[in-house]
Amino acid sequence: MEKTTLFDKIWDAHVVKSVPAGPDVFFIDKHFIHEVTSPVAFLNLETRGIGVKYPERTIATPDHNVPTINQEQTIKDQLSRMQVQKLRDNCSKYGIELHDLGSAHHGIVHVIGPELGITQPGMTIVCGDSHTSTHGAFGAIAFGIGTSEVEMVLATQCIMQSKAKKMKITVDGILGKGVTSKDIILYIIAEITASGATGYFVEYAGSAIQSLSMEARMTICNMSIEMGARGGLIAPDETTFNYLEGKRYAPKGEDWDKTVAHWKTLKTDEGAVFDKEYHFDAADIEPMITYGTNPGMGIKVKGTIPTTEGMEGSNKASYLKSLAYMGFEAGEAIKGKLVDFVFVGSCTNGRIEDIRSVAQFVKGHKKADNITAWIVPGSREVEKMAHEEGLVKILEEAGFELRQPGCSACLAMNDDKIPAGKYAVSTSNRNFEGRQGPGARTMLASPLTVAAVAVTGRICDPREVFQN
Amino acid sequence: MAYDKFTTLRTTAVPLPNENVDTDQIIPARFLKATERVGFGDNLFRDWRYDVEGNPKKDFVLNDSTYSGKILVAGRNFGSGSSREHAVWALYDYGFRAVVSSFFADIFKNNCLNIGVLPVTISADFADKLFSAIASNPETEIEIDLAAQKITLLSTGESESFDINEYKKENMKHGFDDIDYLLNMSNEIDVFVEDK
Ligand code: SF4
Numbered sequence: 001m002e003k004t005t006l007f008d009k010i011w012d013a014h015v016v017k018s019v020p021a022g023p024d025v026f027f028i029d030k031h032f033i034h035e036v037t038s039p040v041a042f043l044n045l046e047t048r049g050i051g052v053k054y055p056e057r058t059i060a061t062p063d064h065n066v067p068t069i070n071q072e073q074t075i076k077d078q079l080s081r082m083q084v085q086k087l088r089d090n091c092s093k094y095g096i097e098l099h100d101l102g103s104a105h106h107g108i109v110h111v112i113g114p115e116l117g118i119t120q121p122g123m124t125i126v127c128g129d130s131h132t133s134t135h136g137a138f139g140a141i142a143f144g145i146g147t148s149e150v151e152m153v154l155a156t157q158c159i160m161q162s163k164a165k166k167m168k169i170t171v172d173g174i175l176g177k178g179v180t181s182k183d184i185i186l187y188i189i190a191e192i193t194a195s196g197a198t199g200y201f202v203e204y205a206g207s208a209i210q211s212l213s214m215e216a217r218m219t220i221c222n223m224s225i226e227m228g229a230r231g232g233l234i235a236p237d238e239t240t241f242n243y244l245e246g247k248r249y250a251p252k253g254e255d256w257d258k259t260v261a262h263w264k265t266l267k268t269d270e271g272a273v274f275d276k277e278y279h280f281d282a283a284d285i286e287p288m289i290t291y292g293t294n295p296g297m298g299i300k301v302k303g304t305i306p307t308t309e310g311m312e313g314s315n316k317a318s319y320l321k322s323l324a325y326m327g328f329e330a331g332e333a334i335k336g337k338l339v340d341f342v343f344v345g346s347c348t349n350g351r352i353e354d355i356r357s358v359a360q361f362v363k364g365h366k367k368a369d370n371i372t373a374w375i376v377p378g379s380r381e382v383e384k385m386a387h388e389e390g391l392v393k394i395l396e397e398a399g400f401e402l403r404q405p406g407c408s409a410c411l412a413m414n415d416d417k418i419p420a421g422k423y424a425v426s427t428s429n430r431n432f433e434g435r436q437g438p439g440a441r442t443m444l445a446s447p448l449t450v451a452a453v454a455v456t457g458r459i460c461d462p463r464e465v466f467q468n
Numbered sequence: 469m470a471y472d473k474f475t476t477l478r479t480t481a482v483p484l485p486n487e488n489v490d491t492d493q494i495i496p497a498r499f500l501k502a503t504e505r506v507g508f509g510d511n512l513f514r515d516w517r518y519d520v521e522g523n524p525k526k527d528f529v530l531n532d533s534t535y536s537g538k539i540l541v542a543g544r545n546f547g548s549g550s551s552r553e554h555a556v557w558a559l560y561d562y563g564f565r566a567v568v569s570s571f572f573a574d575i576f577k578n579n580c581l582n583i584g585v586l587p588v589t590i591s592a593d594f595a596d597k598l599f600s601a602i603a604s605n606p607e608t609e610i611e612i613d614l615a616a617q618k619i620t621l622l623s624t625g626e627s628e629s630f631d632i633n634e635y636k637k638e639n640m641k642h643g644f645d646d647i648d649y650l651l652n653m654s655n656e657i658d659v660f661v662e663d664k
Contacts, residue, residue: 019635025649053657148646152650
């Protein structure tokens with residue numbers, strides 16, 4: 001029998017029809033929508049005079065541009081208010097499940113999907129958002145789509161897609177103390193560059209990956225897109241099943257046992273061939289931080305900003321432009337740089353485990369005076385747990401400001417903007433120019449590093465700040 | 469957005485032998501701001517067609533009433549440069565249903581197929597024949613038969629076959645875009661879901 005990869009198995013099981021010399025008609029199990037990329041798609045459906053084919057397969061939540069304070073009041077920003085209202089109208093018109101602002105499971109779409117048990121192994125999942133790759137952590141094929149494809153999925157539950165090439169990234173070994181999954185993915189992106197996986201779908205494997213919790217796996221798959229990949233996935237295992245058991249939409253009773261038996265078959269065959277493979281050793285990975293304006297510009301926190309040696313022409317010019325934007329010099333150390341803001345949140349690191357780790361480390365400390373510290377839970381569920389576990393109290397005592405769930409300063413579509421010229425160390429996923437507000441200077445790092453920066457007010461190595 | 473079906477097109481043609489016509493010429497960047505897909509035909513070849521005052525330039529082929537028709541016979545490397553889909557919207561909106569050339573820029577060709585303008589790639593020899601036939605008699609008709617993948621110069625009966633991706637051919641024949649294609653598979657999708 002032909003040896004196939006996990007990606008092949010899931011893909012092939014969802015091809016309704018292979019168009020000769022064309023793309024595949026690809027069936028989508030679950031479709032997430034939010035307020036920003038769905039209104040035009042619904043409008044086009046209306047123009048065509050058609051409805052939503054399988055409304056029960058679409059789940060909606062407003063997250064991208066919602067305010068993170070006073071969510072129970074009418075939204076002040078007009079665009080945001082209109083988009084959220086449109087989402088509500090469309091959901092009620094077509095019978096789509098909506099997790100609205102203030103409801104028990106409101107939150108960032110990529111946080112609530114797993115939390116509700118909607119995201120499951122072997123599924124195909126799409127959303128009009130590039131970080132849909134997050135759901136790949138469960139052994140699903142999940143990727144972002146454009147608005148015309150959102151329309152296709154609403155209308156037909158399918159899209160036209162050509163199969164991506166396959167890449168395997170193996171990380172073996174044991175992670176050092178103070179090194180998190182965010183450091184793994186920042187390290188990988190720095191190694192293979194921000195465009196190094198363009199055209200590929202990545203499977204992450206190896207003992208270091210297997211040792212991670214579901215939350216940590218989600219952080220890795222989430223950022224697959226930042227190296228150009230279409231998406232990333234990890235084979236499901238006991239960690240996956242334990243996470244899903246008992247979740248609201250997970251199978252129950254006998255059904256559960258049967259489903260898990262099937263899920264256990266979802267793995268890459270020994271000897272299956274990938275188009276490209278990389279191997280990394282967990283022992284080489286240390287706490288990472290970005291210094292530039294794409295996620296591939298990452299270094300060890302205790303490292304130095306690369307010099308322009310060996311760079312030429314437009315390559316060198318764009319590198320220097322990036323450093324100028326950040327206000328950094330080539331060749332200098334990044335440790336010790338003063339910081340103005342820290343942001344803990346987003347679909348990369350806004351889950352309960354992230355908040356726990358920040359709280360655990362800042363407990364008994366105070367944030368530095370020069371720091372404004374925002375913590376934005378990824379969902380209402382995360383917020384609730386953070387309260388119940390006493391984490392909010394610890395964080396507030398340390399001087400952190402807790403906000404309500406949403407994308408918030410990850411993309412600064414709402415009021416949560418980093419002011420121009422200010423430095424933010426952020427747990428989110430993109431450090432593009434202006435991503436966190438016009439002129440904002442973003443450095444990406446793990447929640448642990450962010451906690452250490454909050455306490456010291458400067459770029460620092462968390463292993464030197466928190467002795468245990 | 470669906471477009472008109474393409475079966476067999478039999479019409480006179482407009483010749484534009486210039487080589488390397490880029491999409492900036494087909495539709496200048498300043499006309500890309502519209503948010504709806506209307507009125508692009510008015511600005512097709514805007515700067516070749518009108519002077520700065522907006523008066524038609526007499527020597528440009530679209531302003532010469534001798535030539536008309538739904539086929540544009542273009543020079544080599546047509547549609548290079550910016551990938552703007554608006555260039556094809558402009559051609560379609562103006563009334564062209566096919567563009568014939570001995571070479572198309574890649575993205576432009578794909579855009580054509582998505583929008584419903586048939587790009588027909590022919591040999592340089594056949595292109596020369598078309599240009600001279602139209603020049604000597606602007607009433608000359610050309611026939612493009614999509615099903616047979618054949619283009620014929622009706623005055624002489626000379627013809628050539630052309631390539632097209634099978635999926636795109638079906639779409640063009642039915643006037644479908646990707647969504648239409650999927651909508652048309654509704655039953656197959658239902659069966660797939662039941663079997664799951
Ligand atoms: S948190 Fe950021 S990356 Fe995630 S969905 Fe929201 S805007 Fe996108």
